[in-house]
Amino acid sequence: MSLTRFLLAWRTIPLRDREVIDALVDPAHAGPSPALAAALSAWPGSHYWSAEPDGSHLILTHPATPRPRERWVVHALLFAATFFTTTLGGAIIAGAIDPALLLSPGIWIRSWTAGLSFSLPLLAILLCHELGHYVTARRYDLDVSPPYFIPAPPVFVWIGTLGAFIRLRTILNDRRQLIDVGAAGPIAGFLVALPVLVIGLILSTPIASTAGAGASGVHGMILWFGGAPAAQLGDSLVSLVVRHLVAPGAVAVTMHPMALAGWLGLFVTTLNLLPIAQLDGGHILFAALPRRQEQAARAFWIGIMLLGFFWEGWLVWGVVVLVLSRGRLGHPPVLDAYRPLPPSRRRLAWVSLALFLVTFTPVPFWIREFVSIA
Secondary structure: OOOHHHEEEEEEEEOOOEEEEEEEEOHHHOOOOHHHHHHHHOOOOEEEEEEEOOEEEEEEEEEOOOOOOOOHHHHHHHHHHHHHHHHHHHHHHOOOOOHHHOOOHHHHHHHHHHHHHHHHHHHHHHHHHHHHHHHHHHHOOOOEOOOEEEEOOOOOOOOOEEEEEOOEOOOOOEHHHHHHHHHHHHHHHHHHHHHHHHHHHHHOEEEEOOOOHHHHOOOEEEEEOOOOEEEEEOOOHHHHHHHHHHOOOEEEEEOOHHHHHHHHHHHHHHHHHOOOOOOHHHHHHHHHOOOOHHHHHHHHHHHHHHHOOOOHHHHHHHHHHHHHOOOOOOOOOOOEOOOOOOHHHHHHHHHHHHHHHHHOOOOOEEEOOOOOOO
16 A cells, blocks of 8 residues: 555655665544554554654655565574683683583593583573564664574683674664664663573672671672682672672672673673663763763773773773774764654653663672682
C-alpha cells in the first residue's frame, strides 16, 4: 500500500544498505489515522515518528535486499575460543590450576572446567552488552555485524579475553538512532552484571573486622589468583552498596570467581560509557549535545590520563582509545544532525550519565602486600 496519499512532502535518501524516507505527514493523518496505521503495518521496513517545528514527520526505512551474508562460522569460532580461554583464566583464579604450570596441558585439561563459574557469567554479560547494540541496530534496519569476541591466552591476559565488539557498517539516520544504539549495550550489560555481582558476593567469603584484616589495612574486595591473595579491587557506588548489603559488618571479602565476573561487567560498563570518540558514551553525548561533544571528550580524555597517576591502566585505556579513533576524540556525523531529539531520549541520556557515575571506579585495581587475613 502506497503512503503518498498521507503525506504533504517527502525526501528519499538512498544508502548502500537501505533507503531512508523523511516524510511530512498530512495533519489529518498525524494521529496516526486508522488508514495510515494500516498502511504502516504493511510497510516493508521500520518507521518512527519525529515531532518537528513544521509538523509530524515519519522516518521510514526500507532495507536493501538481499542483505549481506554474515560469516557466522568466524563469530562462532571466536566465541568458542573465548569461552575456552576465559574458563581457563577462571580456573586459575579459582585456584584449580597453578599459573606456573599453565604450559603443562596434562594438568589444566583436567582442571579447566573449574573456571566455569567465572567464564559463563562473564560471557553472558559481554554477550548481552553486544546484543543490546545489535538488536537495537537491527530494529532500525541498520547494517551491523554480530558480536566479535576476542580471546586472549591467560598467560598474557589473566581473565582470558579482551572483550567483544560489533561493527556498525553504515551511517545512522539521526541522533535518536545514535543514542538508542549507544545506550542499549551498557544498559543491557549492567542489567546482567548487577545480579551476577550480587550472587557472586553472596558466594564470596567475608573477612570479619575482628580478624587480622583491620590491622593489615585490608578492606573492600580481595582478588585471589592461583589460590593466594593477589590484589585489591576498587569499589564503585554499586559494588560498595551491594557489598555492604550482602556482607554487613565485614571489612573485606575474598571474591568468588562469579563476583569477579560481575565486578568486571560493571567496569566494562564504565569504560564504554566514557564520552570519548566512538565509545558508547561518545555516541550518547554527541546525541544529547552534538556541539559540545568534542570539547567534553578532550576534557574527559585528559582526566583519564591524569587518573593514570593513581592506576596505570587508565593510561593504557587512554592510549588505546586514541589509537582506535585515529587521534580524533570527536564523533563522526549522522545523516541528519538537526532532527530534534525526543524528550524520552534526553531522559535516556540522563539515565546513561547516572549509570556511568554509579559504576565508575577511580582506582579499579591495585597490587598490595598482604599479611595474614585468616
